[in-house]
Amino acid sequence: xxxxxxxxxxxxxxxxxxxxxxxxxxxxxxxxxxxxxxxxxxxxxxxxxxxxxxxxxxxxxxxxxxxxxxxxxxxxxxxxxxxxxxxxxxxxxxxxxxxxxxxxxxxxxxxxxxxxxxxxxxxxxxxxxxxxxxxxxxxxxxxxxxxxxxxxxxxxxxxxxxxxxxxxxxxxxxxxxxxxxxxxxxxxxxxxxxxxxxxxxxxxxxxxxxxxxxxxxxxxxxxxxxxxxxxxxxxxxxxxxxxxxxxxxxxxxxxxxxxxxxxxxxxxxxxxxxxxxxxxxxxxxxxxxxxxxxxxxxxxxxxxxxxxxxxxxxxxxxxxxxxxxxxxxxxxxxxxxxxxxxxxxxxxxxxxxxxxxxxxxxxxxxxxxxxxxxxxxxxxxxxxxxxxxxxxxxxxxxxxxxxxxxxx
Numbered sequence: 120x121x122x123x124x125x126x127x128x129x130x131x132x133x134x135x136x137x138x139x140x141x142x143x144x145x146x147x148x149x150x151x152x153x154x155x156x157x158x159x160x161x162x163x164x165x166x167x168x169x170x171x172x173x174x175x176x177x178x179x180x181x182x183x184x185x186x187x188x189x190x191x192x193x194x195x196x197x198x199x200x201x202x203x204x205x206x207x208x209x210x211x212x213x214x215x216x217x218x219x220x221x222x223x224x225x226x227x228x229x230x231x232x233x234x235x236x237x238x239x240x241x242x243x244x245x246x247x248x249x250x251x252x253x254x255x256x257x258x259x260x261x262x263x264x265x266x267x268x269x270x271x272x273x274x275x276x277x278x279x280x281x282x283x284x285x286x287x288x289x290x291x292x293x294x295x296x297x298x299x300x301x302x303x304x305x306x307x308x309x310x311x312x313x314x315x316x317x318x319x320x321x322x323x324x325x326x327x328x329x330x331x332x333x334x335x336x337x338x339x340x341x342x343x344x345x346x347x348x349x350x351x352x353x354x355x356x357x358x359x360x361x362x363x364x365x366x367x368x369x370x371x372x373x374x375x376x377x378x379x380x381x382x383x384x385x386x387x388x389x390x391x392x393x394x395x396x397x398x399x400x401x402x403x404x405x406x407x408x409x410x411x412x413x414x415x416x417x418x419x420x421x422x423x424x425x426x427x428x429x430x431x432x433x434x435x436x437x438x439x440x441x442x443x444x445x446x447x448x449x450x451x452x453x454x455x456x457x458x459x460x461x462x463x464x465x466x467x468x469x470x471x472x473x474x475x476x477x478x479x480x481x482x483x484x485x486x487x488x489x490x491x492x493x494x495x496x497x498x499x500x501x502x503x504x505x506x507x508x509x510x511x512x513x514x515x516x517x518x519x520x521x522x523x524x525x526x527x
Contacts, residue, residue, distance in 0.1 A: 124153030203234025
């Protein structure tokens, strides 16, 4: 047993609901609290002195100064395994160039595909681990990571194998997702349907054989894959035994409805989601994942998170960290800004970055500080947990624990 504390405040999030709006007065705060840990799991959370007296044999780790504790954050949508840099895309976009003009000049997703294909495994692993370490430093203890910059058998497997290798070198929980259906690569001979069939017959069986990912994603958009062919692909993917998620409604509406119809774990982006599809999402168990980093990177409107929550949807918030549209990678800054524009409560934002994001990844043992959950939590040097979002990412995490072990 190990007892860590006393914390000025422990925000457990234990009693907050999975779906819908949450008021800040629903947040349960334990004052002068401690976290009792047994074999990497939370045994109890409560008054520090009482826990200390009731568990005299526990190793006691004293927290110095005023600190608060929150569940470890979950970034449920990232593209952080990539080669190269697309700063020129960002500059061109801000100078008024269109997506097509940027792509025709050698930018866009295809640029990242070429850089990733050309990068060595050693280089990709090194930069991936550096990005993972940055996320850990923010208090993020669980990270979803997509492929999707390989777009052929050799390079998609290369990416997923690197993510698997990274898992052996970091204490953070990594959740790999196969996004071979990011877009049809320029060097593929055939149309969209032929490429999707290629993924189904050539890539996914090898992914399954090597246990490289349990999740599959697709980008449904005019510039990528069309709704009906995507729906057929997703149903076939589901038949293969994969969980599915969807890049939905980023620029045009309609694909979030497909995500719900096929039973996707989440529909991510949703910047273009219309009111009738908000209701459709809200009545489902598909998580609506807001990606404010993409809105900031592209200068587009934000996901209608307020409307989704008011309708009763499960809303998560993730960074979408990628080299093109969302290069920032700072989930807390992005979530704080989203809260400002969408008028989200602190409780809704914290839920969106913890247990609701965990639900999108089918992870039930993280996201709340309560008995039986993994002892993944982050502390900040402040006497008020509200300061985490108030400072919009400038209040750095003090300590990060995974399985009850101090790792940052």
